[in-house]
Amino acid sequence: MNMVENARWDSSLSFILAMIGASVGLGNIWRFSYVLYSNGGGSFFIPYLIAIAIMGIPFLILEYGIGFSFKDSFTNIFKKINPKFEFISWIIILIIFTIGVYYVVIIGWDLAYLFSSFTFSWGNDPALYFTKTIGGSSNLSNPISFLIPTTLCVVFVWFLAWLISHKNLNEGIAKFSKIAIPLLFVMMAGIIIYALTLQGAYIGIETLIKPDWNMLLNINVWLAAFSQILFSLSMGQAIVVTLASYLPEDSKLIDNVFIVVISNSLFEIFTAFGVFSILGYMSFNSGIPMIQIISEGTGLIFVVFPNIFNIMGPIGHILAPLFFLVIFFAGMTSIIGMMEPVINSVLHKFKMSRKKSVTIVCAIACMFSLIFTINIGSYLVGIVDEFANTFGILLFVAIQCIIFGWIYDIKSLIPVLNENSRIKVGKTWVIIIKYVLPIFIIIMWLMGVSNLLLNPELINLIVYSIITVLILTASGILYKIKS
Template identity: 30%
Template sequence: MADSLCRLCHLPPKTTSQTVEERGKWGSKKEFILSVAGAIIGLGNVWRFPYLCYKNGGGAFFIPYILFLVTCGIPLFVLEIALGQYTSQGGIMCWRKVCPLFEGIGYASQMIIFYGNISYIVILAWAFLYFFSSFSGQLPWATCNNTWNTDSCVVLNNYNITANWTFPVNSSSSVMEFWQRRVLRISDGIEAIGNIQWDLSLCLLLAWVICYFCVWKGVRSTGKATYITATFPFVMLIVLFIRGMTLPGALHGIKYYLYPNPARLADPQVWMDAGTQIFYSYAICLGCLTTLGSYNKYNNNCYKDSFYLCLLNSGTSFISGFAIFSVLGYMSQKQGVDIHSVAESGPGLVFIVYPQAVTLLPWPQVWSMCFFLMIILLGVDGQFAGLESIMTSLTDIYPSQIRKGYRREFFLLLICAICYVFGLLLVTEAGAYILQIFDHYVCSGPTLLLMAIFQSVIIGWIYGAERFSDNIADMIGYKPLSLIKYCWMYSTPLICSGTLVFLILRHSPLRFNNSYVYPWWAYWIGWFLAMSSLMLIPVTVVYKLAKEKGTFWQRVKSSSRPADDLPVMAKEMANICVPLRVSDLDRPEQQ
């Protein structure tokens, strides 16, 4: 009766309220929106999407991109945000509540995030080094008068190059030498680890300190940090966009970026690139979105928020293409080379092409600082979102052990320290080789595709797409589109399975810069890293079945059953008052 009176007077039960206060909620809806925007809008929007669009048919690339967005990206995005909000649990406990048999999906996703935290933060260390170097009187990569330069160094701005601009005959550019001989100090192979570079290790430490203090108070600090880390990159992107569009030759670059070539749609690789870009840039299947959604109020319209955030993500990718290719068009015209000679993706764009481009602009130090500050903030957002996901998962499993006193801060410090120590391998002379191993095997398309298949099948068929639609309706007042439900059941698992099969059939051994072949043991390390996360799913299934009693089918059914208190727990954990219906007053208390 006490709980009913609490619902009648719009007060939550006392014990539940205390639990919710310990876990915390977003201070406002803005904090949730900015946190998710920071988690999903990252380097992939800047260094991957524009190049893929240019390479795969310009404007025609939007056809497969939008198809994958509608059938896979948005449905999975809605699924994860809504799942976190409904259960008020992080990336592991949410699966224990809806389908205990596949709790291993949560463990696998957190393991992938852990590996990602170790590896991707080294990009922030590189960006910090470039950012600090931008304060010099002359950009160090714009000259050949440095201690790391060789006799074959050339300043490309002084040449009218007709070949590949990064490698003139018997020469190497000053930008390339700064990247390889000053920043990476790259060795001959992964077997030659070499020494830890003290400057990069300090930049890496700085990145971890920033991430720690963004997360150390949970959503109270994470939400406030995003007011800067999630908004400032948009300001920088708009500044770079305006500056790029006013440069001579900008329209030449935009033409290459958007001019449609429908013939490219006949190439299956174009469709694969569109699918992998959706998974790469939307942060789905990693548990981050579930964690961020779990701090929402129960009746927040997560369905509408998801559409707005997806639109923001894809719109940012589209606009960043103008900012990037307008500068590349100017660079192409200034140096007298074709656009394909300067268009590049990934780290090559951020640390080779764009640094070269800013040397052609007036006040190059200012534009270099703006660009790398944007890169740093884009990376920091995604990094501390992953860190928050790990901490939320741990505190949800062991709330009484971690949430007391300063234990959360201590555990967070311990995780950051462990990741930093492992990350020192990536700032050695073989760090670039090791990073590619992590990127290719751990956070790659096949791994995320398998996670997407598992998630959509579990929600669509085991838990029930109709039941989950009813859960969303219970939160926001109406059901999602039937298209979303059918995507969970059919489109998403089928399309992801087809994409996975294609990637397996097209598999080829990993190479560094298309030339260096890794030793056999490096490939085994890569497969070990990939399987160490995915194997947690079948291992957990076996453990759950072994723990149950009865026949095999009875064990499967009992371990697949959602938690009995899921709806009640979800509403109470969300710290809202469920209005008491008039008819309830005439019935005896049921609980």
């Protein structure tokens, strides 16, 4: 236990790279470009930047300050503020654990496609390949049959996560981040630069950034901007608090926030240009209108892009492995950061070594992940993803604003935050945390929940109920266990 209690980043660079790794993930690559396109194109940058200014940066500053001040596990921090709050903290930790369970499955899909990209074994119908071999479908007639390629890849991903995380902080996460993040950025830069030179790239870029100023009057566009920032920066997921708890005393907290936010935003914006340049190439060469090509999520990565690589000729055999390797690195850096709060909280709760804590968490998570490698795996991933993000994260960001802003003396963080930082915070920051964010996020949560519960399918309700019961029961047990 002492090994992690006394753990400190060996440099600010290690922390910044680990934070960037935790933030830059699959959503930056397959989600942001579609959000930008479907919410007004170039005009979307106005609510996007405002969301960064009044939600992303202020809340990250809060998380940095809390982690740095307490230098303890996420659950212990809540317990120190009020012993009863430990129950809430375990719910948050287990929701993050749930997200990690299915997030690894998506990384497993990508790894399977990475292997397939050398021979294009997805054939002429990548959609059929995905449903039959990798991700499955919503066909409930034969749900229990395992998709062996995905099963093997998921086990390997969890083994790799264990291999990195079970070492001490600087030999494991820090060293991996110092290698993975520069490689990730260099590889993505190469893809983007090449994509911009493709025939028809201009079609995609024009489609992406063509502004629709009337969309600024649509409340859903603003909600989309705030939602993108919320998930893109891993806000409220205990990741930032945990990684910041390892910072040395002379850290420039607020300055680091700006470095991470700027890096994350530049990555997803330039990635969107690369993605739409390639989609523009597809439209130019196939004659298919852009509106029929544009997709998001698994449809974009595992169906549209393989189809594009199929028509690229020899260069496709170079670009495809590089593309899926970039996604793999982005996924791995994110899952390592995502599991750290879980590992650290278990470690402190049960007073065990880091290696033992990592082994237990990864083994249990791997067993749950295997549930999503059956024939309806992608269908289940979609259901659980909606539950975790709509019911869970939004609500608990608001709760954390209330706990840290109203019950904990948030003003006591101001001297800590400002001490070594060139950028300072004051009363305005406190007002945002105490009033603006809770109100806005609760509105977002209520709208999300109402949409989710509007005519839901029976299987969705069953899955929601099972997850809720499991999380609440496990949180109650962990809360009752005396540490």
